[in-house]
Amino acid sequence: MSEPIQVVPASAALSGAFFADIGIHGLFTLSFSIPSVTNANVVMVSMTELGGSSNLPFIGDATMTVHNVAPGNGIVQVRGEVDWDSNLSTRVYFLVT
Numbered sequence: 001m002s003e004p005i006q007v008v009p010a011s012a013a014l015s016g017a018f019f020a021d022i023g024i025h026g027l028f029t030l031s032f033s034i035p036s037v038t039n040a041n042v043v044m045v046s047m048t049e050l051g052g053s054s055n056l057p058f059i060g061d062a063t064m065t066v067h068n069v070a071p072g073n074g075i076v077q078v079r080g081e082v083d084w085d086s087n088l089s090t091r092v093y094f095l096v097t
Contacts, residue, residue: 002031004031004033005032005033006020006033007019007032008020016096016097017093018034018093018094018096019092019093020032020091020094021090021092023088023089024087024088025085025086026081026082027079027081028078028079029077031075031077031078032094034074034075034076034094037073037074037075037076037096038071039072040071042071042097043069043071043095043096043097044069044094044097045069045078045093045095046092047064047065047082047091047092047093048091049088049091050089050091060088062082062083064083064090065080067081076094080092
């Protein structure tokens, strides 16, 4: 397994909200590093496409699906799919409770 992808806080005002920007397509299973997470946490995940010169979220023609989420000690594993033929700039959001 490769090294977990680092995430950053989504906003100082939103404790427990994080995101990571990745370029991906097809079916994937990735690990994301969130040091405060344990297997006792509830973690909700969503994805959106990023675009334009400012890399802003938008709804494009590709469909994006989160299939499974598994919190562990310091990581969150996500299985998902970006239904497109080439890598798309994608933001993965995490809400940890």
